[in-house]
Amino acid sequence: MSAESGSLAARTAIRAAIRAVPAGRVSSYGAIAARAGLRGRARLAGRVLREGATPALPWHRVLHSDGRLAAPPGTALAREQMRRLAAEGVPVRKGRVAREYFIDGGDLDALLWRG
DNA sequence: CCCTGGGCAATTA
């Protein structure tokens, strides 16, 4: 059975994974997708955030594996993301967040942050 | 140590 049989199920799992990220911590698309059981579908996670961004969905806690913001600097979106992260105690320097703030420790191999 | 550029692999709508 292909896990993609239900894109809806995949999106639901991704949303749950994002909501599982506590304030003051961030995660990457890859980690979110893996956490949702969709290892290797980081892109799907990004699309879910972009298409299904809801107030209850902490999209601002999802960044690139490098720690950079998902949106390019200069955009209202990036500004909002940096602003929210800083409000939670996550300093953003040059549109980038320190790896120590990543819930996965900065390694997709060591993710399993499902604690 | 930090940053920039370009390219490639895989998946979904």
Add this chain to the structure above:
DNA sequence: GTAATTGCCCAGG
């Protein structure tokens, strides 16, 4: 076939 809020590699300064 195209585009997308990806991830990782290499090289240079």
